[in-house]
Amino acid sequence: MTTQHMTTQQLTRNQGLVFDVLSHSGSPLSAYSILDKLRDSGFRAPLQVYRALDKLLEFGLVHRLESINAFVACAHPEDGCHAHGLTAFTICETCGKVDEFHDHVIEDRLKGFAKDRNFKTGKTTIEIRGTCAGCA
Amino acid sequence: MTTQHMTTQQLTRNQGLVFDVLSHSGSPLSAYSILDKLRDSGFRAPLQVYRALDKLLEFGLVHRLESINAFVACAHPEDGCHAHGLTAFTICETCGKVDEFHDHVIEDRLKGFAKDRNFKTGKTTIEIRGTCAGCA
DNA sequence: ATTGTGAATGTAATGTTATTACATCAATTG
């Protein structure tokens, strides 16, 4: 199985259920609130959620928001998001709305910084918490 | 009390103890490992640590690393770090070493993005996890 | 058909991180 061009069709049942819940949520969800939403579908334990999330993260269908311990569906899951390089987020602390963006200048700048220091970059997190236009 | 030009002299006992532990640690510490290190100094409960950390964060003497749920002393606490604007971090996943840096280009870029979207920026997190030069 | 393999699942228990609630103490000020 390749993780390229992954579509929601080839997900397992649990992965599909978790992705579905995230896709239909207007805001990020914690693993435990996903679990609660999936009790009726047979979910019983956190691990079922975390395992599905791990795969979805790997496929690039879901993002983890480190600063709020929550998960959100990728804004453009068609191509698995991995294609777009570094992803940054704005997170509205009032309504929970998350916007995703990609900035090559920032990406190059961080790459340059890492290279200068011989730092081998793994995963990079950029998250801006604040208030969105609608909530201002 | 002003939070400008805060020096370690004006910290309370608990704040001072926590700051001291972080300052002398070569790598970030979780709240609970700080607690463990301060048992002998009379700490008994997590809240003692979290309260001190809250203040130290407010003073700009300490940073929270969101992606690893840990805390680190500011690299230049003389001026409370707040003076330097946005702070970004590299975090070595092997040895725990953290480097702090400030990049105006990235800062301006994020500011511009927020402004374009009428997003009112609160706190911004930039963290690069990977492997440092020494551990490569 | 059978068996071997790897991925996914089910379940319980536990570990880790953070907060709420409430009582007390200390410093400052009016």
Place this chain on the structure above:
DNA sequence: CAATTGATGTAATAACATTACATTCACAAT
């Protein structure tokens, strides 16, 4: 000295995440 404010002590609980182990499923090789 009363009133207020900030800091502290303690217990309990909430929220987030992982370990361990048994089982099941899909599928390829025999």
